[in-house]
Amino acid sequence: MWNLTELLLLLLLCFFIIKYLKIIWVARGLPPGPIPLPFIGNLWTLSFKLHPETFKHLSILYGNIYTVWLGETPLVVLNGCKSVKDGIVSHSEELSGRPVTSFLKDLLGGKGVVSSNGHIWKQQRRFGLMTLKNLGLGKCKLESRIQEEAQCLVESITARNGESLDPSAIITHSVANVISAVVFGHRFSIDDGIFQNLVRCNHGLVESMGSTWGRIYDSFPWLMKHVPGPHQKAFSLIDYLHQFIINEIRIHKENGLAEEPEDVIDYYLAQISNTTGNANSTFDEENLITLVTDLFAAGTETTATSLQWALLYMVAYPHVQRKVHKELDAVLGGPQLISYEDRKRLPYTNAVIHEIQRFGNIVAVGLARTCIKDVTISGYSLQKNTMVLPNLDSVLHDAQYWHTPNQFNPQHFLDNDGNFCVNEAFLPFSAGHRVCLGEQLARYELFIFFTTLMQSFKFQLPQGVTEVNTKYVFSLTLQPHPYKICAFPR
Incomplete structure (x- = not known):
């Protein structure tokens, strides 16, 4: 006779065998990949992270399209420019969904733009694009806001009198003030404690979404939402951001609907008023809160991090910095407000x-998408609701499109005559239906902030520091390690 312990072990073994056979059955029509384990899939192989180096290694073993398993959920990974473009450009509509069970979705509630799907996503995205345009994106109005913040950043750095500084905080506050003006209609003092806490919460939220706990949550959302752990902090952070936005909405309501809307909240409240009673409308305060969260979070973190890398690379590659200074001096001839149009005169x-x-x-590697209908990509038939990850890192380092993919080399964007040229594998904002909503704003900010800083300062390592760490800290975004530099007025 079997005792209770032996019976339980037998049942457990049968359970794992059934789970494993189920995975094998589902995997038969998917691209190849590492053999998944029962229950955890390939999470152990992935070290519980969607790390670009791991994906690079797997692409060597399995080719440019393969499958990894997040628990019992398959994730088809596209690698290299050709495969990624076949997915998100050639089949843009078919791959326009977001996973319906994920850490991101539970944090944002499937509202707004980033985590939503279907009709909600289409209406909210269309509104977001239209509103950014109405607020002056591509015109002098918004450009002047960016120029103002760039000058404030210059003043903050000048006040340090060449002493060594960690530029991350002041850069982040300056960039956050641009998106604050867009969504809230006003900027904040960088000494404002509430504003500083808002920025810290935003950064903490992004870190949480890219953490190991976030990947475990993606694999077992039914379990992790009830389990204590570091991932639960993200829900506290999102609550703080939402309460801040709710208060801003309250202030806007108290001031009444503006005749001439001046920010995203103004436009959205007017849209709610105009669509009241329309059963087809998705415009409500929940979507407004999440849309503002999407814009503030993405609009702050991505541009600020890029600028932090920019200054780090300038001290790591001083010959590049000298060439930038030389071109700025030759073309602009001295201190002046820099506009986005100046990029045409500044190819280097x-x-x-x-x-x-x-x-x-x-x-x-970017954010995962889902197939909203059956689709064939690179010869593989993927069923509706299959998760797909277009690995953007593999595109930006594809040796078929970049001469020195693993080196910092501005010549990648210059022709033989020194003219600026576009490379089709340049997809930092992704592409297709889910291309970054704030791409154009980010381009304006990066150009104006960077050229204003380079026009104003020469950046050097602090005295006694001889090495620069250009390796990244892995999170949802790839962050530089903390560093200090000295900025000397030119």
């Missing part, structure tokens, strides 16, 4: 900015 500086985005690649 423009190339450097693009190379910073390519080599720094802050978005790492």
Whole structure:
């Protein structure tokens, strides 16, 4: 006779065998990949992270399209420019969904733009694009805001009198003030404690989403939402951001609907008023809160991190910094407000900015998508609701499109005559239907902030420091290790 312990072990063994056979059955029609384990899939192989180096190694073993398992959920990974573009450009609509069970979705509630799907996503994204345009994106109005913040950043750095400083905080506050003006209609003093806490919460939220706990949550959302752990802190942080935004909305309501809307909240409240009673409308305060969260979080973290990499690369590659200074002096002839149009006269500086985005690649592998209908990609038939990850890192380092993919080299964006040229594998903002909503704003900010800083300062390592660490800290975005530099007025 079997005792209770033996019976339980037998049942457990049968359970794992059934789970494993189920995975094998589902995997038969998917691209090849590492053999998954029952229950945890390939999480052990992935070290519980969606790390670009791991994906690079797997692509050598299994090719440019393969499958990894996050628990019992398959994730098809696209690698290299050709495969990624076949997915998100050639089949843009089919791959326009977001996973319906994920850490990101539970944090944002499937509202707004980043985590939403279907009708909600289409309406909210269309509204976001239209509103950014109405607020002056591509015109003098918004550009002047960026120029103002760039000058404030210069003043903050000048006040340090050449002493060594960690530029991360003041850069982040300056960039956050640009998106604050867009969504809230006003900027904050960098000494404002509430604003500082808002920025810290935003950064903590991004770190949580890219953490090991975040990947475990993606694999077992039904379990992790009830289990204590570091991942639960993210829900506290999102609550803080939401309460801050709710208070801003309250202030806007108290002031009444503006005749001339001046920010995203103004436009959205007017849209709610105009669509009241329309059963087809998705415009409500929940979507407003999440849309503002999406814009503030992404609009702060990505651009600020790119600028931090920019200054780090300038001290790591002083010959590049000298060439940028030389071009700025020759073309602009002295201190002046820099506009986005100036990029056409500054091919080398423009190339450097693009190379910073390519080599720094802050978005790492990017965000997963789902198939909203059956689709065939690179010869593989993927069923509706299959998760797909276009690995952006593999595109920005694809040796078929970049002469020196693993080196910082502005020549990637210059032709033989020194003119700026676009490379089709430059996809830092992704592409297709899910291309970054704030791409154009980010381009304006990066160019104006970077050229204003380079026009104003010469950046050097602090005295006694001889080495520069250009390796990244892995998170949802790839962050530089903390560093200090000295800025001397030119």
